[in-house]
Amino acid sequence: MGLNDWRPFIYGGLASCVAEFGTFPVDTSKTRLQIQGQKVDSKHAKLKYRGMIDCIFKIIRHEGLNALYAGIWPAVLRQSTYGTIKFGTYYCLKQFLIKHHGSETIQINVLCAVIAGSVSSAIANPTDVLKVRMQVDGSSGNVSLFACFKNVYMQEGISGLWRGVSPTAQRAALIAAVELPVYDFCKSRLMDLLGNNISNHFISSLSAGLAGAVASTPIDVVRTRLMNQRKIKLSEGGIGMRMYNGTLDCFIQTFRNEGFWGF
Structure with a gap:
């Protein structure tokens, strides 16, 4: 696989899109659970769901059933950009560094993963905002991808599409820094036992995903809440109030009002 090889970009994007369809109901329940219990937001102050399964069944x-897939198209659009850029950049950058600096190391893997995750997530942030908004609204919103985009742009301006970009990039960097090296580490350790087959890839992917989810949950809650808050343009020309002033403020308010389990 050469530096000009396009396969990591294409395969990474396709794999991400296929996985999105299978896991999206879980992602929707995650989003609903993350926004509930906000004492600073009366609309989402009530704890409606007791957990993932309860959330899915209540939705x-x-x-x-369609409400579980509200926001699927911006999610697929996100994966076609985020997943494509992330995987392609990671493997191409890693190959470049190995070629010029010797053998593969965990430091190289982490560096490549952080760069790939941060850049790709920042580029794809508008699709993430649309996905979160449509997931939260569910069947009550009942709007298309274009209608949601138009609403955000008209009410909040272009900056509304990049709401939460800072924690999004931080989360992506954290996930990438954990997932991709853990995946490579597990795969290499299991090579003697299982060989280079689907069982090895499955166990390695499962381990990497679990590690990434545990590490990124607090910043993921902050990201979702920032993306969902509306900073509405008022008819008089002013700007409506917002609940959180940034990543740190959201983190502090969540911890102060809801404690550790708020994350």
Whole structure:
């Protein structure tokens, strides 16, 4: 695989899009759980769901099965950009550094993963905002991808599409820094036992995903809450109030009002 090889970009993007369809109901429940319990937001102050399974069943019961897939198209659009750039950049950059600096090391893996994750997530942030908004609104929103984009742009301006970009990049860097090296580490350690087959890749991916999820949950909650808050343009020309003033403020308010389990 040469430095000009396009396969990591294409395969990474396709794999991300396929995985999105299978995991999206879980992602929707995650988003709903993350925004509930906000004492600074009366709309989401109530704890409606007791957990992932309870959330999924209540969404189906009260909003229909389609509500679990509200926001699927911005999610697929996100993966086609974020996943493509992340995987392609990671493997190409890693190959470049190995070629010029010797053998593969954990430091090289982490550096490549952080750069790939941060850059790709920042580029794809508008699709993430649309996904979160549509997931939160569910069947009550009932708007298309274009309608959601138009609403955000008209009410909040272009900056509304990059709301939460800082924690998004931080989260992506953290996940990439954990997931990709853990995946490579597990795969190499299991090579003698399982060989280079689907079992090895599955176990390595599962381990990497679990590690990334545990490490990124607090910043993920902050990211979701920042993306969901609306900074509405008022008819008089002013700007409506917002609940959080940034990543640190959201983190502090969440911890102060909800404690550790708020994350």
